[in-house]
Amino acid sequence: MCWQLCRRRRIHQRSYSCINKRMKGLLGIWLVICVCACTSKDVCHVQGRIEGIKDDVEIAVLRQVAGFQYDTVMNVSMQGGRFQFDLPGEYYGEAYELQFGNLSGRALFFAEKGNVQVRGHVDSLFFSRASGTRGNDEWQSYQRFTKLLSEKRENAMFAPKMREASEEEQMARRKVIMQEYEEELLRFQDQLVGDGNSLATLYSYWKRYLNMDADEIYSVLKKFDQQLAGNRYYLDMKNRAETLTRVAPGSMAPVFTAITLEGDTISLADLRGKYVILDFWASWCMPCRAESVHVKEIYQKFHEKGLDVFSVSSDKDEQAWRKAIEDDGMVWNQGILRGKNKKHVYELYGIVGIPAIWVIDPDGKIIAKGLRGEKLKDFCSQLFD
Incomplete structure (x- = not known):
């Protein structure tokens, strides 16, 4: 009887031990799943390997904000040619570029939920590959x-x-x-x-x-x-x-001001009552200088009939601006944009390159946009001839 009780006790102890081990194992698996799930849900996990690169190279994670301007989101160190970092959800939905020290070429990836793998070689960083998410x-x-x-x-x-x-x-x-x-x-x-x-x-x-x-x-x-x-x-x-x-034909031309050669203020509204060629240019812009030859010819031919010209410069060097006006014989209305006003006016008109030309009627309405050279001459001829 005593032997049977001891035997039962040993069986219960072994059963409890097995159950305990299983519970610990299941708990471990559950914790791993939870950690992975949280990582996948909350961040974009980026892992990368660049062949041939030195460990002392620091990586800048860059975000393009405008044109060729970039903000640095974070800096990352490499170990053994490998790197990893996380971007939280607020960074999702955009492309980011990895700048490896002063090396030429950048690796691009999209920040999305999940794991992103970046692979490349130091000699061809531009052709690095990012994979692992749809984007x-x-x-x-x-x-x-x-x-x-x-x-x-x-x-x-x-x-x-x-x-x-x-x-x-x-x-x-x-x-x-x-x-x-x-x-x-x-x-x-x-x-x-x-x-x-x-x-x-x-x-x-x-x-x-x-x-x-x-x-x-x-x-x-x-x-x-x-x-x-x-x-x-x-x-x-x-x-x-x-x-x-x-700023398309049929719309009213947005009014703005600029500084004249004399240091006064001139407004586009001051030119109401005449047809106006609105010409955005700069002294350093060779296509602009070439276009001024055509504008000068148009001005000389049609000014007496009711045409005016308003050339608006984005020059930083005012002396270069003044010299170009004198050298090119630009005898019509001149204005220069200073400081924040340049950014404001360029955004107002959506200008991303110069020369940029509009033709405006006496009421201030845009009647043509983007005409240059012979096309601009022909258009003005139709207005006055």
Whole structure:
């Protein structure tokens, strides 16, 4: 009897021990799952390996804010050619670039929920690959396609038949090649849009939107789902389209002021009652200086009939501005934008490059935009002849 009781006690102890071990094992697994789930849910975890790079190189995680301007989000150290860092949800929905010390070329990735793997080589950082999330995988598809398309375009541009053609034929053929390139690229982008939630495709359009007109931008935005309507790239494009619409023919020209050669203030509104060529330029801009020759000819021909010109400079060097006016014989209204006023006026008119020209009627309404050279002459001739 005593033997049986001891035996039962040992069986119960072994059973309890087994259950205890199982519970500890299950608890460990549960903790791992929880940690992984939290990591996946709350951050974009970026891991990378760059072959041939030194450990003492510091990585700057950069965010493009405007043009060629970047903000540094964080700095990361490398160990054994490897690095890792986390970006919280507030950084999602944008592309970031990795700058490796002073080395040329950057690796690009999209911050999205999940794990992102970055792989590359020190000699070709620009061609580094990021994968692991939808945006990064789709961007790699886009990069591969554009690389092949660019090679196809270059082969066509420098084909033996092209070299044998006349200069006029070459120009015509190059125009056709570029048009075909753009059409193929647009078709691929349309395919990549998919369900309208493709961050990579939205970014690919955003990289080129400053070269689009308002109708083109609105057409692009229609391709995307409203889930992306709050995305920074979507909003940039939308705001750009609204600005271009505001300064398109048929709209009233936004009024602004500038400083004259005498140091007084001149307003666009001061020129009401005449047709006005509004010309944004700078002394260092050679295309602007070349265009001033045509503007001078138009001014001399039509000024007595009711045409005026308002040339607005963005020069930082006022002496260079004054010298250019004198050298080029620009005898009409001159103004220069100083300080924050330059940024304000350029944003008001959506100017991203000069020369930028508008024609305004006596009531202050825009009647033409973007005309230069002979086209500008012909348009003014139709107004007065």
